[in-house]
Amino acid sequence: MTSVNQYALEVNNLAVEFTTYGGTVKAVRDVSFKLRKGTTLAIVGESGCGKSVTVQSLMGLIPMPPGKITSGSALLDGEEILGLKTERLNQYRGKRLGMIFQDAMSALNPTMTIGNQIAETLIVHRAMDKKTAWVEVLELLALTQISEPARRARQYPFEFSGGMLQRVMIAMSLACKPDVLIADEPTTALDVTIQAQILNLLRNLQEKQGLSIILITHDLGVVARMAHDVAVMYAGQIVETGSVDDIFYRSSHPYTVGLKEAMPSNKTVEQELRVIAGSPPDLFAPPEGCGFYARCMYAMKVCEKNSPPIFGNHHGARCWLHHANAPAHILQQSLKDPTN
Amino acid sequence: MIIEAKQLRKYFTIAKGQIVHAVDDVSVGIQEHEVLGLVGESGSGKTTFGKTLIGLHDKTAGEVIYKGRVLPAHYKAEDFKNQAREIQIIFQDPYSSLNPRMTIGEIIAEGIVIRDQCSLASVRDRVVYWLERVGLHSDHLSRYPHEFSGGQRQRVGIARALIVEPKLLVCDEPISALDVSVQAQVVKLLDELKSSMGLSMLFIAHDLSMVRYISDRMAVMYLGSLIELGSADAVYFAPKHPYTQLLVKSNPEPDPEYERQRSDALIQGEILSPINLKPSCRFAGRCPLVQARCLEERPLLREVAPGHLVACHLV
Numbered sequence: 001m002t003s004v005n006q007y008a009l010e011v012n013n014l015a016v017e018f019t020t021y022g023g024t025v026k027a028v029r030d031v032s033f034k035l036r037k038g039t040t041l042a043i044v045g046e047s048g049c050g051k052s053v054t055v056q057s058l059m060g061l062i063p064m065p066p067g068k069i070t071s072g073s074a075l076l077d078g079e080e081i082l083g084l085k086t087e088r089l090n091q092y093r094g095k096r097l098g099m100i101f102q103d104a105m106s107a108l109n110p111t112m113t114i115g116n117q118i119a120e121t122l123i124v125h126r127a128m129d130k131k132t133a134w135v136e137v138l139e140l141l142a143l144t145q146i147s148e149p150a151r152r153a154r155q156y157p158f159e160f161s162g163g164m165l166q167r168v169m170i171a172m173s174l175a176c177k178p179d180v181l182i183a184d185e186p187t188t189a190l191d192v193t194i195q196a197q198i199l200n201l202l203r204n205l206q207e208k209q210g211l212s213i214i215l216i217t218h219d220l221g222v223v224a225r226m227a228h229d230v231a232v233m234y235a236g237q238i239v240e241t242g243s244v245d246d247i248f249y250r251s252s253h254p255y256t257v258g259l260k261e262a263m264p265s266n267k268t269v270e271q272e273l274r275v276i277a278g279s280p281p282d283l284f285a286p287p288e289g290c291g292f293y294a295r296c297m298y299a300m301k302v303c304e305k306n307s308p309p310i311f312g313n314h315h316g317a318r319c320w321l322h323h324a325n326a327p328a329h330i331l332q333q334s335l336k337d338p339t340n
Numbered sequence: 341m342i343i344e345a346k347q348l349r350k351y352f353t354i355a356k357g358q359i360v361h362a363v364d365d366v367s368v369g370i371q372e373h374e375v376l377g378l379v380g381e382s383g384s385g386k387t388t389f390g391k392t393l394i395g396l397h398d399k400t401a402g403e404v405i406y407k408g409r410v411l412p413a414h415y416k417a418e419d420f421k422n423q424a425r426e427i428q429i430i431f432q433d434p435y436s437s438l439n440p441r442m443t444i445g446e447i448i449a450e451g452i453v454i455r456d457q458c459s460l461a462s463v464r465d466r467v468v469y470w471l472e473r474v475g476l477h478s479d480h481l482s483r484y485p486h487e488f489s490g491g492q493r494q495r496v497g498i499a500r501a502l503i504v505e506p507k508l509l510v511c512d513e514p515i516s517a518l519d520v521s522v523q524a525q526v527v528k529l530l531d532e533l534k535s536s537m538g539l540s541m542l543f544i545a546h547d548l549s550m551v552r553y554i555s556d557r558m559a560v561m562y563l564g565s566l567i568e569l570g571s572a573d574a575v576y577f578a579p580k581h582p583y584t585q586l587l588v589k590s591n592p593e594p595d596p597e598y599e600r601q602r603s604d605a606l607i608q609g610e611i612l613s614p615i616n617l618k619p620s621c622r623f624a625g626r627c628p629l630v631q632a633r634c635l636e637e638r639p640l641l642r643e644v645a646p647g648h649l650v651a652c653h654l655v
Contacts, residue, residue, distance in 0.1 A: 196590035221592030262524035
């Protein structure tokens with residue numbers, strides 16, 4: 001099988017639940033995606049849509065209980081990584097699969113110097129001695145464009161700005177030369193100018209090291225700048241997948257269209273902002289039919305009771321409008337492309 | 341002008357001999373029914389400016405004129421009471437700005453209950469009217485803030501500010517804590533209320549696209565200084581100050597084709613600390629076009645095109 005090596009990561013039918021006092025939350029429902037080697041896949045969605053839970057389950061970061069991965073598989077370069085015991089988990093977590101978080105300040109240990117925190121990774125995962133690790137630390141800090149690495153490595157997290165801490169996180173996640181880097185809203189807390197610097201850094205690192213990146217964000221501007229492929233999530237499901245151009249120029253799911261129209265376009269000709277009315281469904285009792293049914297302006301009778309499958313191939317949308325029997329609709333154009 | 345800041349200055353003394361120049365000689369006014377957008381990075385002083393403008397901070401120097409009347413440099417309780425009838429604010433954080441021990445009804449009614457010296461029960465109808473106006477429901481009245489999402493809380497903040505029917509509304513990053521689709525809902529709501537109530541607004545945010553969308557004019561701050569001011573479209577599409585130019589270029593656009601063609605012009609480094617600033621251009625340390633003069637003399641804001649003001653020696 002040649003296809004095994006085409007993808008750095010392949011997730012199939014992932015489902016995650018949380019048991020709470022209020023009942024069971026079905027946070028992720030049947031999520032599948034593929035990350036092509038050396039590219040960036042953006043997972044887009046709003047708070048509570050399950051994008052963070054999806055990647056946390058790949059990293060083995062879901063607390064169980066209350067969490068539970070009820071089904072699915074995740075292949076890291078062809079190897080199953082879901083449901084591993086901690087010991088086996090630690091052989092790939094942080095090593096072949098790196099992760100950076102939104103809030104770098106709380107993800108770092110405030111009582112350890114930056115240098116020692118990065119060195120720890122090297123000593124544990126790459127069995128380096130302290131001296132070699134320190135040399136490597138300085139190289140990593142230089143790689144992520146932190147000036148005066150020797151001085152900065154001896155400082156503590158509180159002495160760094162938000163943008164600098166995010167660089168430290170990136171340096172740390174790269175310490176073990178991972179194949180896949182998961183970036184969970186890495187620039188959400190940063191100013192646009194610093195955001196541009198961090199995004200550029202990630203892109204340069206990808207070019208230099210052939211890194212495959214999963215980028216989680218809710219900012220379509222960041223998606224447009226960074227992604228090769230995109231998965232749009234809503235109410236625990238992926239509702240549309242495709243190349244970045246498919247998603248922006250040939251959107252096929254009403255939710256994707258709604259998200260796009262909710263952002264100002266920055267064209268000189270003023271375009272009215274459109275609002276997606278209502279709010280996402282309660283995942284304690286996910287709707288029987290399509291998760292977007294209650295807010296969808298194109299909803300049909302079938303959508304209420306029947307959950308749609310994903311129609312299409314490389315570019316796919318979870319929407320009944322693409323069923324052969326659905327009435328003609330403007331969103332259908334894109335998926336009908338014979339090459340899809 | 342409904343409100344005008346003249347050479348407004350706010351310094352904080354953090355230690356002996358260490359002064360933070362949070363707002364440094366900012367002069368700008370807001371016209372009746374106008375939305376003035378204020379953008380800048382964190383640490384640029386935009387929130388401090390908004391708060392000093394309406395008396396939540398004492399002024400270090402300069403003055404604020406509201407409808408021809410000079411507002412006090414230091415507010416007493418009485419001043420707040422008087423001013424709150426006409427000037428209101430919506431805060432950035434919808435979590436910490438609502439009292440967790442008050443119900444939504446009490447929070448929204450508080451302003452008019454104090455102003456009119458009346459009972460909560462007598463204003464119930466108006467509270468319900470405003471709840472519904474911002475898209476909430478009358479059975480939310482007796483609930484507590486923790487039962488609501490961020491977007492819903494921000495709507496409570498809006499209802500609380502607008503129920504007293506102010507003339508001027510300061511919105512301090514009202515959307516940055518919200519999701520994209522909710523941001524659009526809140527911005528649309530503010531836009532609608534602006535037209536129906538004839539509000540004037542100071543809209544503070546760091547999201548350039550949203551600020552351009554909602555504002556008539558746009559002001560850019562950097563390290564306590566106002567560095568560019570003009571119509572929102574002029575500042576966004578034809579920025580004159582080197583900083584604004586780089587800021588606009590850094591702003592990611594939801595358009596992959598455009599993003600692929602964009603140059604990688606980045607601002608190097610980070611915003612300086614605003615402690616004990618020297619009389620130089622505030623942006624000199626990061627400016628790609630910096631010259632000797634920029635380090636010695638602080639450029640003043642001057643008009644370079646009708647209605648378009650820039651503080652830069654090179655423009």
